[in-house]
Amino acid sequence: MSSNFYALIMAGGTGTRLWPVSRQTQPKQAIELVGNRTMFQHAVDRLNAILSPERIMVVTAREYVDALEAQVPDIPRENFIVEPMARGTAGAIGLAAVHLGHRDPEAVMAVLTADHYIRDVDQFCRALAAASQVAEEGHIVTLGIKPSFPSTGFGYIRRRERVRQVDGFDVYVVERFVEKPDAARAAEFLASGLYSWNSGMFIWRIDRIMGEFARQMPDVYAQLQEIETVLDTVRQTEVLCQVWPQVRKETIDYGIMEGAENVVVMPVEIGWTDIGDWAAIYELHQSDEHGNVVVGSSHVGVDTSSSFIRGSKKLIATVGLEDVIIIDTDDAMLICARDQAQNVKLIVEQLQKDGRTEYL
Amino acid sequence: MSSNFYALIMAGGTGTRLWPVSRQTQPKQAIELVGNRTMFQHAVDRLNAILSPERIMVVTAREYVDALEAQVPDIPRENFIVEPMARGTAGAIGLAAVHLGHRDPEAVMAVLTADHYIRDVDQFCRALAAASQVAEEGHIVTLGIKPSFPSTGFGYIRRRERVRQVDGFDVYVVERFVEKPDAARAAEFLASGLYSWNSGMFIWRIDRIMGEFARQMPDVYAQLQEIETVLDTVRQTEVLCQVWPQVRKETIDYGIMEGAENVVVMPVEIGWTDIGDWAAIYELHQSDEHGNVVVGSSHVGVDTSSSFIRGSKKLIATVGLEDVIIIDTDDAMLICARDQAQNVKLIVEQLQKDGRTEYL
Numbered sequence: 001m002s003s004n005f006y007a008l009i010m011a012g013g014t015g016t017r018l019w020p021v022s023r024q025t026q027p028k029q030a031i032e033l034v035g036n037r038t039m040f041q042h043a044v045d046r047l048n049a050i051l052s053p054e055r056i057m058v059v060t061a062r063e064y065v066d067a068l069e070a071q072v073p074d075i076p077r078e079n080f081i082v083e084p085m086a087r088g089t090a091g092a093i094g095l096a097a098v099h100l101g102h103r104d105p106e107a108v109m110a111v112l113t114a115d116h117y118i119r120d121v122d123q124f125c126r127a128l129a130a131a132s133q134v135a136e137e138g139h140i141v142t143l144g145i146k147p148s149f150p151s152t153g154f155g156y157i158r159r160r161e162r163v164r165q166v167d168g169f170d171v172y173v174v175e176r177f178v179e180k181p182d183a184a185r186a187a188e189f190l191a192s193g194l195y196s197w198n199s200g201m202f203i204w205r206i207d208r209i210m211g212e213f214a215r216q217m218p219d220v221y222a223q224l225q226e227i228e229t230v231l232d233t234v235r236q237t238e239v240l241c242q243v244w245p246q247v248r249k250e251t252i253d254y255g256i257m258e259g260a261e262n263v264v265v266m267p268v269e270i271g272w273t274d275i276g277d278w279a280a281i282y283e284l285h286q287s288d289e290h291g292n293v294v295v296g297s298s299h300v301g302v303d304t305s306s307s308f309i310r311g312s313k314k315l316i317a318t319v320g321l322e323d324v325i326i327i328d329t330d331d332a333m334l335i336c337a338r339d340q341a342q343n344v345k346l347i348v349e350q351l352q353k354d355g356r357t358e359y360l
Numbered sequence: 361m362s363s364n365f366y367a368l369i370m371a372g373g374t375g376t377r378l379w380p381v382s383r384q385t386q387p388k389q390a391i392e393l394v395g396n397r398t399m400f401q402h403a404v405d406r407l408n409a410i411l412s413p414e415r416i417m418v419v420t421a422r423e424y425v426d427a428l429e430a431q432v433p434d435i436p437r438e439n440f441i442v443e444p445m446a447r448g449t450a451g452a453i454g455l456a457a458v459h460l461g462h463r464d465p466e467a468v469m470a471v472l473t474a475d476h477y478i479r480d481v482d483q484f485c486r487a488l489a490a491a492s493q494v495a496e497e498g499h500i501v502t503l504g505i506k507p508s509f510p511s512t513g514f515g516y517i518r519r520r521e522r523v524r525q526v527d528g529f530d531v532y533v534v535e536r537f538v539e540k541p542d543a544a545r546a547a548e549f550l551a552s553g554l555y556s557w558n559s560g561m562f563i564w565r566i567d568r569i570m571g572e573f574a575r576q577m578p579d580v581y582a583q584l585q586e587i588e589t590v591l592d593t594v595r596q597t598e599v600l601c602q603v604w605p606q607v608r609k610e611t612i613d614y615g616i617m618e619g620a621e622n623v624v625v626m627p628v629e630i631g632w633t634d635i636g637d638w639a640a641i642y643e644l645h646q647s648d649e650h651g652n653v654v655v656g657s658s659h660v661g662v663d664t665s666s667s668f669i670r671g672s673k674k675l676i677a678t679v680g681l682e683d684v685i686i687i688d689t690d691d692a693m694l695i696c697a698r699d700q701a702q703n704v705k706l707i708v709e710q711l712q713k714d715g716r717t718e719y720l
Contacts, residue, residue: 302706317707320697337680346662347677359675
């Protein structure tokens with residue numbers, strides 16, 4: 001990879017649909033959901049072949065930073081960029097871009113996620129290398145995921161003509177970004193063959209993204225400039241804490257991508273899975289002959305099939321169950337129909353409403 | 361009640377279908393399954409109105425006696441008859457009859473169970489009073505339960521002509537006892553109107569039951585006689601421990617009732633329920649507007665109905681469940697389809713096979 005290529009791992013999310021393992025103090029990216037590595041560790045591991053730890057940046061929230069730092073001891077502490085409070089992905093990415101531009105004005109930056117699983121890491125790395133070439137030329141590159149079903153849970157990217165090919169990857173001009181569609185439109189999108197899922201992974205030159213901030217979000221750009229002037233000075237924390245609460249909350253998609261110039265999409269097939277809920281995690285595992293996945297738990301089952309059982313210490317016995325998710329933790333357990341895994345967030349909402357903060 | 365009426369509560373069973381609450385060291389009768397009293401306490405409480413504690417006998421196993429004694433401090437310690445090992449209901453009842461006959465040769469004895477629930481305690485007491493009158497006259501009386509469905513899980517009693525009426529209770533000559541039938545025969549039995557379920561509750565004079573032992577099980581009768589000669593002597597324990605291992609295992613139904621003379625059945629409607637499994641216990645509770653029963657647990661549910669949740673300390677969250685039984689204990693939890701509650705015994709069998717005695 002070129003010597004000015006850097007990755008930024010977005011690690012600030014929460015993940016209420018993965019309760020009771022995911023909690024406020026232990027968010028989705030900080031927990032082991034696939035194998036014996038956390039999602040954040042997976043996100044770092046994926047880059048091993050192409051980036052040294054010094055060139056991996058992380059943006060996260062104050063309350064998660066200690067846990068995340070401990071998980072990746074090779075990444076220098078100064079590479080962790082901490083938001084005083086969440087301001088949406090636009091703010092988080094802008095803050096990281098300012099830090100990175102301060103360090104290397106020529107940087108090419110890949111914005112990556114910690115809450116997706118990528119099965120084909122080799123292909124992912126090849127895609128990043130190809131995308132970095134395209135980004136070097138001044139394009140804003142998005143990695144698009146080939147839709148495997150008419151999902152209503154992702155944003156879509158509609159492409160226009162192909163502009164080039166790099167190392168076997170096609171690169172298309174983006175016609176437009178589309179927010180999460182309803183089922184009928186999602187089916188149309190899938191049938192047309194012209195749409196990719198928006199993976200939330202972007203590759204661009206620092207000067208290009210800062211230029212887009214200046215043009216499309218001049219207020220935030222000014223705030224970012226104010227922060228940049230004091231970076232690496234004693235006033236850094238003070239200014240950040242003054243400025244940040246005033247930054248408006250916005251997503252990178254709505255704030256920048258939809259109106260950006262010279263945006264291209266590079267569709268990739270890298271075994272990408274959104275780790276959105278327990279049903280998705282079940283799908284990532286190899287199941288036994290009854291279709292069951294049992295993780296870290298002592299399980300005894302009678303007439304149990306197509307179920308996901310993740311335990312802690314307790315013996316879990318099941319009788320006559322199909323398509324059920326069972327998640328046991330020290331203080332709370334979830335039993336959920338597999339096709340209703342999305343609704344686990346309603347449990348978290350109910351606990352919030354009831355003021356049962358000990359379980360949040 | 362007449363001054364020589366006594367009750368014997370059979371409290372020696374185990375109850376593997378109520379795992380994980382019921383364990384080897386904490387059998388079905390020793391645990392709270394309905395309300396805040398154990399099944400054994402319920403069995404004693406039911407007799408409050410008609411019997412003083414001094415006239416309630418208990419037969420149980422060595423390993424349960426301490427726990428059971430502690431639950432009913434009013435019952436004298438000497439009223440607990442302890443079998444050195446299980447020898448079936450014939451042996452247990454014979455041993456208790458020998459003790460009781462030694463104490464009161466004129467005794468009328470009601471054999472009662474600790475593993476059934478009886479909703480209408482008043483009617484139950486009236487039935488016992490009526491049955492004791494019939495027993496005084498020399499009949500072997502069985503309490504029959506009017507079948508509410510074609511159960512294949514109970515024995516049946518077929519009646520012949522009515523011989524008398526006592527306090528509003530009809531008393532019929534027993535034509536025969538029938539072991540657990542298959543579904544087709546159970547349906548026939550129900551349709552005929554001539555059958556009662558065998559409740560396992562019997563009322564008789566001591567001399568009558570000992571006479572039946574002498575006639576039908578002379579070997580056991582001789583062994584019981586040998587024990588009787590040393591009751592209240594220093595040799596009591598020694599002789600019991602010598603004799604008891606040789607007593608043959610037999611049920612009272614097969615060993616005595618099926619061949620007994622002058623047997624009558626008194627059908628009763630007392631809200632009798634076999635506490636055979638968790639589904640039966642669910643049925644005994646008043647459910648909420650979603651059909652759920654939640655016992656002693658902190659539960660939060662989304663789209664959950666017709667389910668039984670019994671917890672200990674842990675928060676139990678459910679999403680998208682119907683007809684499920686969830687039983688949480690400190691070291692083990694059960695999640696079971698409500699219509700497969702009978703199969704919980706297969707879990708216990710599996711644990712036995714795996715040598716996981718800590719969960720038994």
